[in-house]
Amino acid sequence: MLEVQVEAAVTYGGQPVGHTVGPALEAREALETLLGKGPGSLIEKSTSLAAIMLELGGVAASGLGKEMAVEILKSGRAYKKMREMIGAQGGNPDIKPEDIHIGDKKEIVVAPHSGYVTQIYNQRVNEIARAAGAPRDKGAGLILLRKKEGKVDKGEPLFEIYAEHETKLDEALEVAKRKPPLKIEGMLMEKLTHRPRMV
Numbered sequence: 001m002l003e004v005q006v007e008a009a010v011t012y013g014g015q016p017v018g019h020t021v022g023p024a025l026e027a028r029e030a031l032e033t034l035l036g037k038g039p040g041s042l043i044e045k046s047t048s049l050a051a052i053m054l055e056l057g058g059v060a061a062s063g064l065g066k067e068m069a070v071e072i073l074k075s076g077r078a079y080k081k082m083r084e085m086i087g088a089q090g091g092n093p094d095i096k097p098e099d100i101h102i103g104d105k106k107e108i109v110v111a112p113h114s115g116y117v118t119q120i121y122n123q124r125v126n127e128i129a130r131a132a133g134a135p136r137d138k139g140a141g142l143i144l145l146r147k148k149e150g151k152v153d154k155g156e157p158l159f160e161i162y163a164e165h166e167t168k169l170d171e172a173l174e175v176a177k178r179k180p181p182l183k184i185e186g187m188l189m190e191k192l193t194h195r196p197r198m199v
């Protein structure tokens with residue numbers, strides 16, 4: 001009988017981790033993160049999961065995995081290891097984020113009115129990315145420019161859709177119109193008026 005120690009982690013799923021959906025866009029964002037320029041949510045989730053593995057593997061003492069994972073990322077050791085892995089698979093270890101090709105068909109979707117982003121519908125985000133051609137078309141997908149609880153003004157960019165074919169871009173825009181992936185609400189939810197009663 002094998003005695004294997006297993007740990008499971010429940011992670012936050014209220015909105016996408018990072019800002020991108022789609023193979024090439026996510027690869028760009030991952031590389032940017034390894035270079036110290038990635039979004040906080042991606043860094044937090046990655047280092048938290050890495051911490052569990054470091055502790056399970058006996059590399060870090062219990063409770064010290066997170067600190068070690070953050071140090072590995074910040075020191076550039078994680079980026080160096082990624083370069084080694086790319087080279088071992090016959091790829092270009094000197095690749096930069098901007099070298100990764102993304103779809104040349106692009107549309108920016110703007111806020112229809114001012115307010116606050118109160119909800120991001122993950123399923124709708126994925127539907128839009130799939131309509132754009134992802135994951136089959138590696139350069140297709142979308143970039144979320146605004147996340148939950150952020151304030152937006154009317155006409156401000158919310159997200160960008162990328163596609164490799166014009167027809168796919170049109171399909172993705174149609175899905176985004178029918179199923180907006182971001183919910184924008186004002187701070188005033190309801191107005192209550194008190195009218196004094198005559199006695």
